Amino acid sequence: MPRRELHPRQGDTLDRLLEAARSELDEVGHEVLTIRTVASRAGVSSATAYNYFASRDHLFAELFWRHLTDSELPRLTGRSSTRRLQQTTRHLAETIASAPALAAAATKALLGTDPAVGDLRLRVGAVFADRFRTAIGDPVQPQVLEALLFAFSGALLQTGMGLFTYPELADRLDDVVAVVMRGNP
Template sequence: MSDGDSKILEATRRRLTGKQAETVEKLTTSAMTVLAREGFAGMTIRMVAAGAGVGTATAYTYFSSKEHLVAEIFWRRLRTSPSPVSDDADPVVRVLAELRNIALLVADEPEFSGAVTSALLGRDPDVQHLRLRIGVEIRNRLTGALAPNADAEIVESLELLYAGALVRAGMGYESYSEIAERIERSAKLILR
């Protein structure tokens, strides 16, 4: 397993063996099923564990809360989604492609998208850790897209734009598909 692969299999709380990675995969798959059926408010770790065929205590050894579980699923999805490859010389085009790609990671799954917003706003220390990882990943992608002249204030403004859009979509004001369009329009204003 390469170092890149081990980072994908690394859970928030520990590095995983192959068997542990299988258990986490079962739990994350089950969580998506339970989330689609019950919604975030109705989802429990007990339900997720039952769907994965593991004990509730086992599930809690990997995930401290349902917020942690949902944040982990989003983190893994973000981490494994490739950056859009653009040879365009215009950094605005590259940034817009990055923002659209990130915004659309959850666009087709309304229950999951709302759950991600709720989960990432949680106070669970494991969620806080993942929030930092997610933020660093998004910052790195935006900085890379703006390179070689990545202005820190512009990157921060784009991060705020994305975070605000995530909350807006999570509150149900717009769909993630609609919010992707709004992010694009707003990013163009920032990048003028």
Template structure:
């Protein structure tokens, strides 16, 4: 079952990949997330380190590593927070295809116009450390729930449609993250493909 609209951003204030957070810890992590985005914009993923992020955020490196095991984990956290804060449930008054398009546009444009952040997210989500993998599953579950709610149960074989839409989105994310298309162009192609899929299956 999908999480109610607005629940995710509130929950982000009190938990992380590793443990529940006090308000002070949540603020520290938010500061590190902002610092990571700034460093990515200026220097790119390859040049970024958890130590550099900690320094910019005014956090001791040892403390930073208690929250983030790697730079991939940190970037995955950035993406998760962008998704949770920026991708609401689709408008239930719209037809199913329009609801799906609304969700896919929101999801695919989360890092649009953010310089090197998109490519960093692609690399981070393909990482194999346990914390990045945990967030990858969490992100996948979030997107699945948003798409499942958008598809609804008034179409033929909704589970198969959601699976296909997730595959379309995953391919689109990698395409944009590798720099082959802008996120804006990728979003429109993704929506066009999803619309055709919905038309064939409704």
């Protein structure tokens, strides 16, 4: 799987698969994309692609995690931890909104039961937690961090279900962050 140490040639194959998957996802959406079509676009066999990704959901989760970790970190200019958190959640919402097809695929993939996605689900959550910790600064109360993670993941789920848009997500999260951070400047 992609997290093992790769030889240069394997790294190149993985990069081609991920690039092909991103293009395919943007062109046809997650409902139509298959590992076979991604492999064909990348110029490798399906068997080779399955050496890297156990399933479509595994591929989508990997793409989403990389999208988050490859994105620029937000420029935190707020004087209070509340304002820095609002900047962070807004930046995360904008990052996710910048790839709508990936956001839709990741919502389904991360909510599924595919065992190959389990580690990536934890890695995605760790990205969110690390960004929130950075915004808050030391010390971070575990209950506050947990409340923020619950609120953020719930908001992402509601957005993925179509209850509101990503721009609305950012605005709503400003209010949620303010409530969670009351008493924690």
